[in-house]
Amino acid sequence: MSKRAGGRSGxxxxxxxxxxxxxxxxxxxxxxxxxxxxxQxxxxxxxxVAGLLTTLPLLAFAAVSPVVPRMAARWGPERLLWGALLVMTFGxxxxxxxxxxxxxxGTVLIGAGIAVGNVILPSLIKRDFPxxxxxxxxxxxxVMGGVAAVASGVAVPIAEAAPGGWYTALGCWIVPALVAVALWFPQVRAARPADGTVRRRRLPWRSPLAWAVxxxxxxxxxxxxxxxxxxxxVFQDSGVGAATAGWLLFLYQAVALVTSLAVPIALRWARDQRAVAAVSSAALLTGYAGLLVAPGWVLAWTVVLGLAGGACLVLALAFLSLRAxxxxxxxELSAMAQSIGYLVAAAGPVVFGLLHTVSSGWEAPLALMCVAATGQVIVSIAAGRGTVPGAGADRDPLGAGEPR
Structure with missing residues (x-):
């Protein structure tokens, strides 16, 4: 535990x-x-153009993530994260x-703010709670998945009931953002002063394990x-209404919480994470294949995809700390994985939509997701164990050099 975080209250x-x-x-x-x-x-x-509302944040993740370690070295991770929360709130x-x-x-600003949080959180956890x-x-x-699920489920009801319609449904999330700004401010006041020295840092581009992660x-x-x-x-084209489709998306994310909580328990009994990662990725493949060959069982495949997706999310985030x-x-690993990883993710919704337009159906897009899930099964074997070699940094902007 770091000195700054010492004491139960802190x-x-x-x-x-x-x-x-x-x-x-x-x-x-x-x-x-x-x-x-x-x-639209x-x-x-x-x-x-409407699809850019999903793609732009991912492009912001890819653009901002590589520079986060250098910004953390200059300003300190606590200050940088607080500034990112302000940017996100303004967005x-x-x-x-x-x-x-x-x-x-606003979507670009939100993506830039979230990108900093994506990189900083795994590093702070590794530093203060190794x-x-x-x-x-x-x-x-x-927590991240649970609130995301609520956002999906309440979006249409808020848009239908609140003044301002969908503008209010998107804007109401400024309230928890302001709470985060206020609650994180004590960490800014307690942080060690940054010395402002930024030395050249290298991301682990030459590590096969880093590429697997x-x-x-x-x-x-x-x-x-x-x-x-x-x-x-996809759900609406299977015959369900818009509100029901929103709640199915809520279900997809809600059941992910079950495996989000269960994965750490499973990992305690495993020597490494290879088996858990491979099984979870194979379950994703099962869900996509199910939607492809038996679309009438939409509820069952939603649950399968949610359970598998929750496990894969926790594993992907844990790898950023466990492999370092x-x-x-x-x-550094987080910056690399999220910059390249979110470029891949940004292409997904665009290519999925283009395949739907060209083929006039969901068979080709879902086949693409089956291929992606198969690739994930393969890389999970490599990403599930080992340690990425150090990048040769001269100093630790996150304070890893302090006694814990």
């Missing part, structure tokens, strides 16, 4: 801060899918303005963002 406040930050890393994104048809109709957007506010330009500009990486990763993944992160993220973007439309020597390595 430690508890840090954990609560991390969890509240995690609660804000997905709802502004997952609430878009169920509302995409309304957004009200703003007169072409389908490909939500901008997106509430009734215009297409504001909607897209003996509880699995437990806290599961906790923040569960990156591939696993990218493929599971591709599946998640395809699901939150297109599953509601220390907090510095976790930050």
């Amino acid at each position: 430690q508890a406040l840090l954990v609560w801060g991390l969890l509240v930050v995690a609660a804000n890393l997905r709802p502004s994104l997952t609430g878009v899918g169920p509302l995409l048809d309304r957004v 109709a009200d703003l007169g957007l072409a389908p490909a 939500i506010a901008v997106r509430w303005i009734p215009s297409a330009g504001a909607l897209f500009a 003996d509880r990486v699995g437990l806290l990763t599961s906790a923040y993944a569960t 990156t591939a696993f992160m990218g493929l599971q993220s591709l599946g998640f963002y395809v699901a939150v973007t297109w599953l509601p439309q 020597h220390d907090a510095t390595g976790a930050g």
Whole structure:
């Protein structure tokens, strides 16, 4: 435990801060899918342009993630994360303005803020809770997934009942964002001063294990963002209503919480994570294949995909810490895995939609997801054990060099 987090009250406040930050890393994104048809109709957007609402945050993740370790070295991770929360909050506010330009500009700001949180959280957990990486990763993944699921489920009801319609459904997430800004501020005040020295740092581009972790992160993220973007439309074309499709997307994310909580228990009995990762990825393949060959069983395949997706998310996040020597390595591996991984994920919803347009059906897009899941099974074997060699950093911006 770091000196800064010492004492039960300080430690508890840090954990609560991390969890509240995690609660804000997905709802502004997952609430878009169920509302995409309304957004498209009200703003007169072409389908490909409307799809950018999901793709732009992922491109922001890919662009911002590689520079987060250097920014953390200059300003300190606590200050950087607090600034990112402010940017994200401002982005939500901008997106509430009734215009297409504001909607897209706010989406980019939200993506940039979330990108910093995506990289910083695994590093802070590795630094301040090195003996509880699995437990806290599961906790923040569960919170993140749970709030994301709620955002999907309530999006259409809020848009139908609240003044402002879908603008309010997207803008209401400014409330938990402001809570996160307030709750994280004590960590900014307690942080050690940054010395402002930024030395050259290398991401582990030459490590095969780092590439395996990156591939696993990218493929599971591709599946998640395809699901939150297109599953509601797939469900509606199977004969369910728009609101029901939104609640099925909620179910997909809600059942993921079960495996988010169960994965750390399974890992305690395993020497490494290869078997758990391979089985979870194979379950994803089963769910996509089920939607392809038996689309009438939409409820069953939703549950299978949710359970498998929850496990894969926790594993992908845990790999960022478990495959690293220390907090510095976790930050570097996280930056690499999320920059390349989210580029892969960004292509998913676009290619999925293009295949649907070209083929006039869901068979080709779902076949693509079966191929992606097969690739994930393969890379899971490599990503499930070992340690990425150190990148040769001269100093540790996250404080890993302190006695714990």
